[in-house]
Amino acid sequence: MAVTDFTHAIVRKPARSVVAGLRAGGGLDPTFDGVASEHALYGAALVNAGVAVTVLPALEAFPDSIFVEDPALVFPEGAILLRPGAKSRAGEVAHLEGALRDKFETVLTLDDGHADGGDILWTAERVMIGLSARTDKKGAEALMRLLARLGKRASVVETPKDVLHFKTDCSLIDEETVLTTPRLSRSGAFVGFREILTPAGEDAAANALRVNKALFVGAGFRRAIDRLAGAGYDVIPLPTDEIGRIDAGLSCMSLRWRSLTSA
Ligand code: CIR
Secondary structure, eight states: OOTTOOSEEEEEOOOGGGGGOOOSSOSOOOOHHHHHHHHHHHHHHHHHTTOEEEEEOOOTTOTTTTOTTTTEEEETTEEEEOBOSSGGGTTHHHHHHHHHHHHOSOEEEOOSSOBOGGGEEEOSSOEEEEEOSSSOHHHHHHHHHHHHHTTOOEEEEEOOTTOSOGGGSEEEEETTEEEEOHHHHTTTTTTTSEEEEOOTTOGGGGOOEEETTEEEEETTOHHHHHHHHHTTOEEEEEOOHHHHTTTOOSGGGOEEEOOTTTO
16 A cells, blocks of 8 residues: 555535635635635545545635645544644634544644644655744644654654745655655755656646545646656646635645555
8 A cells, every 4th residue: 555545535615715715925816616616626536536535514714724634634543633823724623623533543632833734744654744834843843742653753844935835845646756846855855755846837736646546736737747647647637726826736625544444
């Protein structure tokens, strides 16, 4: 079994308030219909890739709650409830807890600092925790202690300046290979991995998602898609223009794991 093999996922329907999701820059707001359409295609792609998907209801009070990757972490061995670094997102955790307790025997809770799931990349060998504006040292240290309880080795790495999350700039696309922006590659975080760099002007393609045999990539990133297809990946282009307007990409919209019982 590879670390990119998944049997289950949780997603959450977008709320109408998603148009007011957090974002660092200006630009156009997303439309609710646009986000809902991207979300529906994403859910269908997960199902096509062989994943059993649980869909949680929309939470109007939390515009960014569609991005379930951030308030929790899930592994075959158990789940961890996190402490998101953005104040407006802190309350999302309580709304995920019930679903995670239903599905996991072990559910741990981060008890110090802040950490967002978007900053956590896990490989077969270890879990990488990216420090960012959302994940601080205290949170990273507390998370390392919880990961050790799940039998996982972890290390702390740096997210490039002004980048929202560590995984905004990278994804593990097979056990040995990372798709990364040139700026994150330069940090040396991926020594020992094969690296495929995002083409110039397509940094946002780095937030791709490998699910079983499929590699989901933002449909607007034509050169990245060609590069990945040329390297032999089974690329599934998915639209991300709307969620991109609120700084999100493909990993953000699900929590994914391989169930030990159904494997
Ligand atoms: C936020 O700023 O929290 C959302 N607008 C975007 C979250 C994207 N999540 C992710 O990269 N894991």
